Amino acid sequence: MGLINPAAASETGERTVVSEMSPNFVTTTLDFLTNWARSNSLWPMPFGTACCAIEYMATAASRFDIARFGMERQSFSPRQADVFICAGRVPFKLAPVLRRIWDQMPQPKWCISMGACASTGNVFDNYTIVQGIDTLMPVDVYVPGCPPRPEGLIYGITLLQKKIRGESIVDEQIRREQPIGPNGLFLPPERVDELSEPFGNSVHQTRSSS
């Protein structure tokens, strides 16, 4: 009857029981049922700004086909979307647009930061690029790569599904909105500075070097 998802059943196996008297009755937890439904019908809101979007398109097309994971419908409207996928670099000029789309998405919602630029700013450690979209909004899964191959994104999606299956609907903290605070940011300013610190080869540059 399709309710027993082999992957999910192995994680929460003991709690889902098919009745011995009739296969039409199943005893399970509400959490399992909700998470099973949510994790297998994720509607992505693709926000493609650069080369990662090309890989995203490849992932959505027939060869890799993310419809296999329940992402049947690409939602180009934030109001009917569950997963925000940021594919590509985000300039500061685009930051309020990104944030507005995220705010327009209804709960439950998740965010995948696809690629090095969306996750960290990548080599674009300059005056125009947001140094990781986690300075703008909460991120659930980071997919590394420049750009990540479709397999990488699919791995990120399955990680997100795994994360969703571990959620509990009675935990109010998980689905709490994180709006922009009175300081104009959604994190404390020192946290944003810390997240935006250079890394790798640019560690030896200072802000004063021009």
Next chain:
Amino acid sequence: MTAPVSSSVAPLRAEFGAAVERHLVSCGDTIIYVSRERQHEALAWLRDTPGQEFDYLTDVTAVDYRDPERPLEVVYQLRSLGRRADLRVKVALDKRLPLEVRSVWDLWKGADWLEREVYDMFGVSFTGHPDLRRILMWDTYAEGYPLRKDFPLRGHFSRAEQTRQALAANPEAHYSIEELSIADAFAELPKDMQERLARGERGFLR
């Protein structure tokens, strides 16, 4: 073999004398330095004089050198489509004085966005430009002019401040009133555009 000097140099020197400061050939391209005072006049002459006919403005840009003594140069890349000839005209602006030069928008309408970009990136004011505001950075951008050599790569403000200012921006404020009120300006649009809009290619207006 040295590349030939453009045939425009001699007539331009004859016409403008000392206002043509110097010329040189670099990588096969002739570069002419014109004084700031007569820049507009010289460019108009190059466009309108028979035998010159530089009817196409390929690009307007600027160069800031690391040497603070060296002037900032505004570069006009001209092309004569009919004669298949190119010419580069430069105007040197002393960095200690206000960076101002006359707009060539009245000569080539394509200068509109090119000059806006130079203004945005270098802070050069083009007098006579119809709509001189930032084009790549947003209108409220307060950190200065990014392509100047004294501009730090990561900008002047902290990342938190940059993020705060970016999030406080209204994304729709990037457009001018004219761009946003296309429906109100329906009567002033060209006939063919009115027909296309009324047919519903971009949604019904009325």
